[in-house]
Structure formats: C-alpha cells, structure tokens
Amino acid sequence: MKKTKILMATGMFFLAGMMFTACGAETTEAEVQEQTAEKTVYQCPMDCEDGKTYDEPGQCPVCEMDIKEVKS
16 A cells, blocks of 8 residues: 555656656747748858858958858
C-alpha cells in the first residue's frame, strides 16, 4: 500500500513537471518567420571596407559610391 502511494505521487510529480516545461517551448508563427526571413544587406561595390555590410542603402564612407544590395 505504501509503495503504491509513493509510485502514484512520483507519477503525478513527473506529469506536472512535463506540463509546465512543455508549455514554455511554444513559439508563435510570427517568431518562426522572423527567424527564417532573410534580411536585405547592402555593401559597397568596390568592397572598400573588406566585406562590411549595412542595413540601409546610402553612400560608402570611404569612396562615396552608392551602396548596392548584396545578392545571396
């Protein structure tokens, strides 16, 4: 009888732990898309800064050429 109570208490503790840890691992669809979405990257066509990239188009601070979008 005592072993049965211990076994049931252990099983309930295990199931409760599984419920709380499983709920924390959910990600929303928007988070998944954000993680997999490719960002547009811009770079100087002369590569003056040895591969430095930018998030927005503009002018290269070294040679003042227009920064172009990098094709993947």
